[in-house]
Amino acid sequence: MAGRDRIVHLLRQLEKAACRCPAHSHTFHQASGHDCGRKTDYAFEMASSNIRYGEGVTREIGMDLQNMGAHNVCLMTDNNLSQLYPVEAVLESLVQNGVNYKVYDNVRVEPTDSSFKEAIAFAKKETFDVYVAVGGGSVIDTCKAANLYACHPDADFLDFVNAPIGKGKPITGALKPLIAVPTTAGTGSETTGVAIFDFEKLKAKTGIASRAIKPTLGIVDPLHTLHMPERVAANSGFDVLCHALESYTALPYNMRSPCPPNPIDRPAYQGSNPISDVWSRHALNVVAKYMKRAVNNAEDVKARSSMHLASVFAGIGFGNAGVHLCHGMSYPIAGNVKTYMAKGYNVDHPVVPHGLSVVLTSPAVFAFTASMCPERHLEAAEILGADVSNTKREDAGLLLADTLRQFLYDLKVEDGLSAVGYTKDDIPDLVRGTIPQERVTKLSPREHTEEDLTHLFEASLKLY
Numbered sequence: 188m189a190g191r192d193r194i195v196h197l198l199r200q201l202e203k204a205a206c207r208c209p210a211h212s213h214t215f216h217q218a219s220g221h222d223c224g225r226k227t228d229y230a231f232e233m234a235s236s237n238i239r240y241g242e243g244v245t246r247e248i249g250m251d252l253q254n255m256g257a258h259n260v261c262l263m264t265d266n267n268l269s270q271l272y273p274v275e276a277v278l279e280s281l282v283q284n285g286v287n288y289k290v291y292d293n294v295r296v297e298p299t300d301s302s303f304k305e306a307i308a309f310a311k312k313e314t315f316d317v318y319v320a321v322g323g324g325s326v327i328d329t330c331k332a333a334n335l336y337a338c339h340p341d342a343d344f345l346d347f348v349n350a351p352i353g354k355g356k357p358i359t360g361a362l363k364p365l366i367a368v369p370t371t372a373g374t375g376s377e378t379t380g381v382a383i384f385d386f387e388k389l390k391a392k393t394g395i396a397s398r399a400i401k402p403t404l405g406i407v408d409p410l411h412t413l414h415m416p417e418r419v420a421a422n423s424g425f426d427v428l429c430h431a432l433e434s435y436t437a438l439p440y441n442m443r444s445p446c447p448p449n450p451i452d453r454p455a456y457q458g459s460n461p462i463s464d465v466w467s468r469h470a471l472n473v474v475a476k477y478m479k480r481a482v483n484n485a486e487d488v489k490a491r492s493s494m495h496l497a498s499v500f501a502g503i504g505f506g507n508a509g510v511h512l513c514h515g516m517s518y519p520i521a522g523n524v525k526t527y528m529a530k531g532y533n534v535d536h537p538v539v540p541h542g543l544s545v546v547l548t549s550p551a552v553f554a555f556t557a558s559m560c561p562e563r564h565l566e567a568a569e570i571l572g573a574d575v576s577n578t579k580r581e582d583a584g585l586l587l588a589d590t591l592r593q594f595l596y597d598l599k600v601e602d603g604l605s606a607v608g609y610t611k612d613d614i615p616d617l618v619r620g621t622i623p624q625e626r627v628t629k630l631s632p633r634e635h636t637e638e639d640l641t642h643l644f645e646a647s648l649k650l651y
Contacts, residue, residue, distance in 0.1 A: 225446040231460040232453065235378045235503045236367070236402040240496065245276040245368060245408045249284030252317055255364060260288040261315040263306065263330040264322050265296060267533050273370045273411040274321050289313060294322065294329045296534050297521060297541065299385040303332045304344065310337035318365040320402070323423070324374025324541065327367045328382035331400040335382075338362045347395045349626045352386060357451050358399035367402040370411040372481070372494035373423025373542055375430060375502020377405030380455050383541075385522050391620035392518030396455045401506075407499055409492035417482055418531035421598050422542035424478045424494055427501045428594075429513045429545045431471040434463055434505035436556060436563050437630045456509025458630055467504030471570050473497035482598055512552045512635070515628035516643065517544040519620025520604065527607045539607050546595060547604055550588035551646035555639070557584025559632035592650055603649040614644045 239247070252260055260281065264274050269292040281288050291309045295302035310318075310333035320330035336342060339360055345353040367377035376382075380401035383394035415423065440458035447453040459467075473493050480490035521544040524537045532538060557564040561583035568587040569575045571594060578586050601607055609617070618640045621628065628635070635643075 227442055227444045228440055228446045228453070228457070230453075231440040231457045231462075231507070232450075233462050233503075233507050234380065234398040234401060234455070235506060236405045238378065238405045238407060238499055240407040240409075240499070242410055242492070243408065244406055245273070245411070246280050248277055248319070248366060248368065248406055249280035249282075249286055251366060251404065252281065252286045252319075253284045255317055257286060257317040259313060259315050260286055260317045260319055261291065261310055261313065261330075261333070262288050262319045262321065263291045263294055263333065264320070264326055265294040266292055268292075268322050268326070268370060271414055273368065273408075273414070276408075277319065277321050277368060288319075289315075291333075294326045296325050296532060297385060297538050298325050298329050298383075299387050300344065301387060303329060303384050306330070306333040307336040310334065311340060316363055318363055319368065320365065321368045321370065323369065323371035324376040324383070324426075327369065327374070327376040327402070328384065328394070330365060330367070331376075331382040331402075332384070332395065334362050334365050335395065335400050347397065348386075349393055349396055351625070352389065352393045352623050353395075358397045359451075362399060364403040366404045366406060368406045368408065368411070369495070369498070371415060371419065371423040372412050372491065372498045373426040375427070375498050375506065377402055377407065378499055378502035379506035381506065389620065389623065390519065390522040390616075391623065392522055393623070396626065398455055405499070407495055409488065409495045412491040412495050413485060413488070415485065415491075416531035417485070418529065419540075420485070420491070420494075421482045421600070422529070422540040423498070424474065424482060424542065425546035425600075426542035427470060427494065427498050428474050428478070429542075429549060430501035430505040430510060431467045431474065431497075432549070432553065432567055433510035433513055434459060434501070434508035435467040435471065435567065436553070436560055436632055437508050437511050438632050440508070443630070454509075454626070455506065456626060456630060457507060459508045463504045463508035465504075466500045467508065468566075468570075470497045470501035470504060471567060473500065475571050479597060509630045510627050511631040512556065512628060512643070513545045513549050515624035516548045516552070516617070516621050516640070517541065518624055519617045520544040520547065520607075520609070522620060523609075523613065523616055525608045543601070543607070546600065547607070547650070548643060548647040550591045550595075550650065551643045553591065554584040554588040554646075555635075555643060556631060556633045557587060596651055600650070602651050603647055604644065605648045609648065611645065611648065614641055617644050
């Protein structure tokens, strides 16, 4: 066994010396068994909600709940959606199938710890046996949290919140079934065990990440995306774009540390891996083909349907691989918002929509990370329309950054962080808000310092 282990060790050393690129990192990952003394992980696992897709498939949800034997359903949505077709279609199916339900329609767009707690309090007042979330990521994430804490009534709110902000305890108790009906083509929350919120005390986003909170079923009905205003469609799509790019370029799973001593400790965000790669790359292809059409024409059913599916594809990809710097840096961008009021959002508070906060740093981020996996950055640039035939590996980051800038310009994205209210004086606060996001930032393929983050924010103040 000693000779075999030495060969394994030498092969790994050769692999690392040759290239740290994720495109090459999966060629050899043999393990002789689970060794708690390892520094990095040796395995990955795939988890996703069941997904049902089809135009008008929402009509089946009442039958699903009847089949589950549901007696008291909690339906969560927001004030805007409560008046629109998606909620109307769900309620019609529930009534037709004799399902008892109660509606909570006070979900906050870009939820906070306070708004999570309000929804949790509502869930705890009743004995709900199934949860239904009708909305975008804000609604689905809020419903996940309500289900979790209603099923763990003695838990402190920070018990399950990601470390280092929360305690990051594993979820061991059973939750009630949750059916998610997404109405935007962006977050992929219907597929993942992640719930994100603004932690008001820190003015930064954090969340809960556990396979235990992923929905039981995602009902993906493309008819629900036809109501999205142009800027909502754009910002939702940018989330899909960055989910795909970040998960595809994330640190490989077998370079992520530490190696979990118990499989329950293996994080949902594991690093890039051969299965997530398939979903992320395919999502990027769909974004390249259909996103501009979906944004520019709300009646283009093919384009909006395709982006809805791309959101699912990218959700499966990043839900198991993770994201990195664009998302980690986005959390303080959204959390420190001053007066910016995004177009197309009917809200009574300043908001930098999640997808916008993520994509504004993408040119700078991918210019920075490309040196660690240039082949993947070149492949992404080519998928997005760039000519890579004469591009050197060392220029991969600049090419992808330029390709992204053009893509954002074509879709009328604001000209950098300065256009949403930030100045150079705000950068120290943005850096401080990024540092606690190690759950995602540690998956960057390139290590980074506070000084690097400062430069990335500075480079993102203006895009064009």
